[in-house]
Amino acid sequence: MNLTDLMTAIRGGLVVSCQAGPAHPLRDTATIRRLAEAAVLGGATAVRCGGVGGLADIRAVADAVTVPVVGLTKRGDSGVFITPTVADALEVLAAGAGVVATDATARPRPDGASLQDTVRAVHDAGGLVMADVSTVAEGVAAAACGADLIATTLSGYTSYSTQLTGPDIALVRELTAELPAVPVVAEGRYHRPEHVRQALDAGAAAVVVGTAITDPAWITSRFAEVTDR
Template identity: 50%
Template sequence: MHPLIESLKATLIVSVQAYPGEPLRTPETMAQMSRACELGGAAAIRCQGLADIAAIKGRVEVPVIGLWKDGHEGVYITPTLRHARACVAAGADIVAVDATDRPRPDGKTLEDTVRPLQEEGVLLMADCMTIEDISRARGLGFDLVSTTLSHNKPAIETSLDEGPDLALLRQAVEEFPDLPVVCEGHVHTPQDARAALDAGAWAVVVGTAITHPTSLTSWFKAALDE
């Protein structure tokens, strides 16, 4: 196992991202927020977009997990080899890639996408939706897998509440005990994060609950409006 992957065991990774059109969506703001998270104990920063990756990499000392979102539907998280190489060039220490079996915009398979990166020594994180995705990613030699996309499954296939997908996490940890499985998605409280770690997560990614003030404000407002 690569030392960087080993260093993330039992740690908090913070996802620092802003959506298009939001006032915080500038690389400098994302870099400042990342530094603040680092001071709070984040062991790594997950971020998206080449400008943000470069700005954050220049501000923090912890590893940067980079991705490039291109589009809004289907495979849009680092969808092609070109996107992944650009993330590396921007400074990403690990590149996160959509690892589902959905069609990719360039027509290539997931294997076609990751093999050249592995040959170039790039560390890869598989953003997964299902246990089948996780199994596939393991077979392809991803360094980390994550439950990032599990809440994107069609409603008919899941009974998830608003918390993290601990069922998928536990299944992955049980079936693939040698695989670092990261819990990401809907980790909204410290208790959620602790539960994920107790369920066997290699690390826990928290985004919205730390770095998205618009959502946080809406949660409090909704509670008062009830």
Template identity: 55%
Template sequence: MHPLLERLRGGLIVSVQVHRPDDPLRNPDAMARMAGAAVAGGAAAIRCGGIGGPDDVRAISAAVDVPVIGLWKDGREGVYITPTARHVHEVADAGAHIIAIDGTRRPRPDGRSLADSIAAAHDRGLVAMADVGTRGDALAAVAAGADVVATTLSGYTPDSPRSDGGPDLDLVRLLASELPVPVVAEGRYHRPDHAAAAIAAGAYAVVVGTAITSPGWLTGQFRNALPALPAAALVRDADRTEADA
């Protein structure tokens, strides 16, 4: 096992990314500050890049003293998480210690293989993390040389349909019992008990993103928990607004 992975054992990895181009936090400095706050709270590592790509990875790598798992989301369909060896090298240049790569068996935009992308990470002396959706993906990723496997894409690929909207603890449990490499739990870990359950299921570490670093999502959770205003109250509010004008 790569020595760097020892620093992740049993730890919380915080994913610091935005998911929309119009997100008010889509700024490398904002991402770096968010990452710093997560590390102050006890994050063992930061997963970052996303649609911000190397710029976000570079800013966060300079701001924190924990391992940085870098990725680059280029596109919106098919394989788009660090999809080619070129993306691997650019994320590596930005300062990542671990490169997260789409580890599914789907075709890649440049026609090359997952093994090529993993080899690119290894050529730079870095750890290759394969983001998978199924057991078959995970087995193929390990055969291709992945150092660690993450359940990131469970529920997000055609052959891994999402069941109840929660994390896929069954996949974590299965992979942890079968694979010779560490298994990181990721995907829809929205509560502290979800994270604890992942470790209990055999996860080496657990990634939490949206529930920690997405203020818009968090605000929506609280707002949606409030009772809806009766229609009559909405009418009164509208009348009051017109009167004030």
């Protein structure tokens, strides 16, 4: 997949993240595949998947949908854990993802490689890289390393980034101003349709929504919290 084809498919659209943690009732590859199929039926222009479910989820989703697949792995739950190594990135690509999402923060990577090493390896293998960042500086640095897309995924998830209960629309706006030639993808705590609209109006090329669409436990809790029980 090339960047032009990807952006034709997703620009101005909704990317749905289909993931479930290890203790979640939906933690099952067949279920993740059906979530992805349902999301596409509802209008998702791409699917982000993998995470704890790893390569099995990516393979299943890639086989089931015709929209682009953004794949990732997760190792642990702190530090650099989103597709943290070059080897992980190449495995994600081989599993069927057209785009590899990887941590692109300033923190050290566990294999000692640089983000540029990951970008180069993925490009050489015919894939694209979505750089998950938490600050403007990290986004600029990731673009300089050759990342194809910059995502605001990790804003609020590093100790030095802005801590918000909702999405970081300001980061979207700042990144699009700093990187007019690089698509910026909004991700992280997008819980309402108006959040998606705000991000697009701020310049996002696309918006990723996960929990608010694909986690019925979380959705139920939002309704339950206003009841008398």
